[in-house]
Amino acid sequence: MKKNIKWIVLAVTCLALFVPSYVQYQLPPLAPQLMSTFGLTMTQFSSVFSAPMIPAIFLSLVAGLLVDKFGIKKIIGIGIIIAVAGICLRVTANNYPTLFVYMIMAGFGATFLNANGPKILGSYFSPDKISLMMSALLACSTLAMTIGMGTTGLFPTIQSAFITAAILSVISLVLWFALMKDPEKASCEENEVNVPISVGESLKTVAKCKTVWVVGLCLMGIMGCFVAMSSFLPTALVGRGIDQVAAGMYGSIMTIGTLFGCLLAPIIVKKFGRMKPVMLIMAVVAAVGSAFFWSAPEGLALGIGLFVFGAASSGLMPLLMSIPIQLAEIGPVFAGTAGGLTATLQLIGAVLIPTFVIIPVAGADMNLFFILAGVCMLVSTVLILFLPELIKK
Numbered sequence: 001m002k003k004n005i006k007w008i009v010l011a012v013t014c015l016a017l018f019v020p021s022y023v024q025y026q027l028p029p030l031a032p033q034l035m036s037t038f039g040l041t042m043t044q045f046s047s048v049f050s051a052p053m054i055p056a057i058f059l060s061l062v063a064g065l066l067v068d069k070f071g072i073k074k075i076i077g078i079g080i081i082i083a084v085a086g087i088c089l090r091v092t093a094n095n096y097p098t099l100f101v102y103m104i105m106a107g108f109g110a111t112f113l114n115a116n117g118p119k120i121l122g123s124y125f126s127p128d129k130i131s132l133m134m135s136a137l138l139a140c141s142t143l144a145m146t147i148g149m150g151t152t153g154l155f156p157t158i159q160s161a162f163i164t165a166a167i168l169s170v171i172s173l174v175l176w177f178a179l180m181k182d183p184e185k186a187s188c189e190e191n192e193v194n195v196p197i198s199v200g201e202s203l204k205t206v207a208k209c210k211t212v213w214v215v216g217l218c219l220m221g222i223m224g225c226f227v228a229m230s231s232f233l234p235t236a237l238v239g240r241g242i243d244q245v246a247a248g249m250y251g252s253i254m255t256i257g258t259l260f261g262c263l264l265a266p267i268i269v270k271k272f273g274r275m276k277p278v279m280l281i282m283a284v285v286a287a288v289g290s291a292f293f294w295s296a297p298e299g300l301a302l303g304i305g306l307f308v309f310g311a312a313s314s315g316l317m318p319l320l321m322s323i324p325i326q327l328a329e330i331g332p333v334f335a336g337t338a339g340g341l342t343a344t345l346q347l348i349g350a351v352l353i354p355t356f357v358i359i360p361v362a363g364a365d366m367n368l369f370f371i372l373a374g375v376c377m378l379v380s381t382v383l384i385l386f387l388p389e390l391i392k393k
Contacts, residue, residue: 005124005181006124006125008179008181009120009124009179009180009181010121010124010133010136010137011179012175012176012179012180013113013117013120013137013180014136014137014140015140015171015172015175016076016080016109016113016172016175016176017110017113017114017117017137017140017141017144018140018141018143018144018168018172019083019087019109019144019165019168019169019172020052020083020087020106020107020109020110020144021110021141021142021144021145021148022144022145022147022148022165022168023052023087023090023103023106023148023165023169024049024052024103024106024107024145024148025144025145025147025148025149025152025230025255026148026152026161026162026165027045027048027049027231028049028149028230028231028232028233028234028235028248028251029148029149029152029153029234029244029247029248029251030152030153030158030161031045031234031235032235032238032244033158034048034099034158037158038095038096038099039096040096042232042359042364043355043359044096045231046231046232046354046355046359047100047355048096048099048100048103049103049227049231050227050231050350050351050354050355051100051103051104051106051107052103052104052106052107052110053107053227053347053350053351054104054107054347054351055104055107055108055111056107056110056111056114056115056343056344056346056347056350057344057347057348057351059108059111059112060111060114060115060339060340060341060343060344060347061115061337061340061341061343061344062340063075063076063079063111063112063115063116063336063340064115064116064119064202064336064337064338064339064340064341064343065199065202065203065336065337065340066336067112067115067116067119067336068119068202068333068334068335068336068337069199071182071183072116072119072120072123072180072182072183073176073177073180073181073182074182075112076109076112076113076116076176076180077176077177077180078112079108079109079111079112079113080108080109080112080113080172080173080176081173082105082108082109083105083106083107083108083109083110083169084109084166084169084170084172084173085105086101086102086103086104086105086106086107086108087102087105087106087162087165087166087169088166088169088170089102089105090102090103090106090162090165090166091159091162091163091166111343111347114339114343114346114347115336115339115340115343116335116336116339116340117134117137117321117339118130118134118321118322118324118325118335118338118339119325119332119335119336119339121133121134121137122325122331122332122335123183123332124183127325127326130322130325130326131266131269131318131319131322132266132267132318134266134318134321134322135262135263135265135266135318136262136263137318138262138314138317138318138321139259139262139263142255142258142259142262142314143259145230145255145258146252146255146256146258146259147252149230149234149248149251149252149254149255150248150249150251150252150255151252152248153244153245153248154245202334202336202337203337205329205330205334205337206330206334206337206338206341207341209324209327209329209330209338211323211324211327211387211388212324212327212330212338212341212342213341213345214383214386214387215320215321215323215324215342215387216341216342216343216344216345216346217345217380217383218316218320218380218383218384218387219317219320219321219342219343219345219346219349219380220345220346220348220349220353220380221349221353221376221377221378221379221380221383222283222286222313222316222317222320222346222349222376222377222380223346223347223349223350223353224349224350224352224353224354224357224358224373224376225286225287225290225313225353225373225374225376225377225380226290226313226314226350227349227350227351227353227354228290228353228354228358228369228370228372228373228376229254229290229294229309229313229370229373230251230254230255231354232354232366232369233247233250233251233254233294233306234247234248234250234251235247236294236366236369236370237250237251237294239366240295240298242298250302250303250306251306253303253306253307253310254306254307254309254310255310256307256310257306257307257308257309257310257311257314258310258311258313258314259310259314260307260310260311261282261310261311261312261313261314261315262314262315262317262318264311264315265278265282265314265315265316265318265319266318266319266322268315269319269391270391273391274389274391275319275389275390275391276384276385276387276389278315278319279316279319279320279384279387280381280384280385282312282313282315282316283312283316283377283378283380283381283384284381285308285309285312286309286312286313286316286377287374287375287377287378287381288374289305289306289308289309289312289313289374290309290313290370290373290374290376290377291370291371291373291374291375292305292370292374293305293306293308293309294306294366294370295367295370313377316380320342321339321342323387323390324338324339324342325338325339326390349376353376354373357372358372358373358376
């Protein structure tokens with residue numbers, strides 16, 4: 001049984017991260033209905049879509065510190081409880097403020113999981129397997145996006161879609177507390193993380209690591225771009241004359257691309273023998289893709305373009321997120337705090353850039369909107385140049 005603990009932990013963590021992504025990505029296909037039913041403006045809808053990411057801005061670092069200090073199961077479990085409460089209450093939402101608040105609550109579990117994902121995996125898997133396991137974890141989140149974007153438009157009502165998400169959230173909560181194990185109570189593969197450390201020591205160690213800051217800023221630009229694309233892609237396609245169901249399917253093609261990107265990027269890096277050149281190529285492709293691929297002719301060209309953008313942008317995520325724990329000065333011991341810092345910067349980009357930078361500048365001009373999203377990715381491309389090459393060919 002002990003040999004299987006790491007795989008049980010991975011499966012439970014994957015499910016716990018699947019649910020909040022599915023909950024969030026139910027919204028883009030429902031955008032026209034939600035905007036009509038709740039009387040939302042574009043800015044309000046963007047804020048509702050981004051609401052689950054708001055807790056991450058303020059609590060990711062705290063979540064990392066608490067998990068480093070008190071352990072994985074209990075601290076992350078508290079976040080999941082709050083998330084499940086919000087997801088279940090979302091069924092009763094009848095106006096913008098209540099929907100906004102419940103979506104904020106829905107993001108607590110993902111906040112705690114994203115901040116500590118590398119620590120969880122680093123507690124059970126050897127360093128050379130962390131990026132691959134991280135890709136599997138992110139792939140589950142991406143699969144949730146794909147299912148949310150591709151199937152939500154088939155639900156007869158908004159409420160029926162929300163009820164389905166609520167049931168899934170309760171199941172994930174029960175399985176978390178039933179099956180999740182803390183590293184100190186299980187047999188870890190190689191890493192020892194049960195080391196007493198102070199909050200001050202954690203903060204000092206992480207804050208002075210320049211690479212952690214660069215990783216966080218890269219993630220900020222990538223998420224600003226990706227959230228802008230995914231939140232308004234169906235609406236932009238409907239504006240081109242594509243019907244709502246087809247627009248949702250194109251959105252799901254993009255998220256299918258993100259699924260492939262998450263899984264394949266670490267494998268490509270391993271085969272190529274270098275990480276930075278692979279990341280630079282993917283970042284350039286994603287920057288061009290976010291700016292122009294959405295306007296490709298309907299049909300095969302549009303589908304391929306969105307798939308390529310999704311694969312290129314998402315492939316960067318597991319590679320970047322696995323960097324801090326591989327640094328000698330961070331390792332598994334400070335991985336929670338480092339993950340909290342990078343997740344904070346990542347979610348600042350996801351929440352603030354689309355809502356308070358791109359939309360105010362672009363307005364209803366979708367061409368300018370997606371070009372600005374591409375600029376965000378271009379900034380991350382430049383920052384990648386400042387990262388160390390951790391793979392020795």
